Amino acid sequence: MENQADNERRSTSHDEIVKLINILTEDLKHSHEHLQQEDTQVHRRLYVRVAASLIESWVSALKADILDAYEHGEFTPSHAELAILLEETYELTDKGRINKRPYFASIDRNIRFTFDIFIHTHSLETPLEYDSHLWDSLKKAVLVRNRITHPKRGSDLTITDEELNLMREGFAWFVSHALALQLTLNEKYKRENAELEQIMAKTAQEQSKPESSAS
Numbered sequence: 001m002e003n004q005a006d007n008e009r010r011s012t013s014h015d016e017i018v019k020l021i022n023i024l025t026e027d028l029k030h031s032h033e034h035l036q037q038e039d040t041q042v043h044r045r046l047y048v049r050v051a052a053s054l055i056e057s058w059v060s061a062l063k064a065d066i067l068d069a070y071e072h073g074e075f076t077p078s079h080a081e082l083a084i085l086l087e088e089t090y091e092l093t094d095k096g097r098i099n100k101r102p103y104f105a106s107i108d109r110n111i112r113f114t115f116d117i118f119i120h121t122h123s124l125e126t127p128l129e130y131d132s133h134l135w136d137s138l139k140k141a142v143l144v145r146n147r148i149t150h151p152k153r154g155s156d157l158t159i160t161d162e163e164l165n166l167m168r169e170g171f172a173w174f175v176s177h178a179l180a181l182q183l184t185l186n187e188k189y190k191r192e193n194a195e196l197e198q199i200m201a202k203t204a205q206e207q208s209k210p211e212s213s214a215s
């Protein structure tokens with residue numbers, strides 16, 4: 001298990017992720033409003049970039065929740081799962097020493113991995129619709145974001161109506177599933193708390209009964 005300094009650093013990191021999500025949510029709101037008012041390529045690129053960044057930040061928040069469960073002994077990931085959750089990979093140098101490097105996965109792979117681990121960590125039963133055309137829209141939208149982020153020619157910066165709709169559909173798929181996971185987890189906690197309260201009330205009632213005197 002990690003030491004207290006690591007835990008505090010992870011907690012601070014999670015708080016920063018939440019702040020980032022709040023900022024990006026406002027950015028997305030404003031970029032959508034600008035796009036509605038004036039549909040230009042500049043506003044389209046801004047909308048696609050912000051939507052993708054918000055998805056990535058949300059995934060980071062889910063990973064932070066999983067790591068928190070790991071730190072409290074509620075979940076035991078494999079070595080490979082832990083490395084990916086920490087976004088780390090390792091290699092040996094020519095001197096035989098271990099070199100740690102950051103690991104970057106595509107957004108769609110990161111989403112699928114994180115959703116599945118989140119469900120396993122919290123023992124949830126939430127169906128994920130990976131066979132939906134909206135999931136395919138998200139994967140295609142990621143390619144559009146990558147293309148405008150690393151353009152090789154002027155035409156790479158142009159976002160078509162179809163491509164803009166891909167991001168809208170893909171973003172809607174992600175948000176609906178991320179919220180479904182959180183709502184399912186909240187309902188689980190409510191049930192567990194209600195059951196715990198019943199047990200405690202029953203225990204308190206039994207303890208308050210007067211003991212029968214010996215004959």
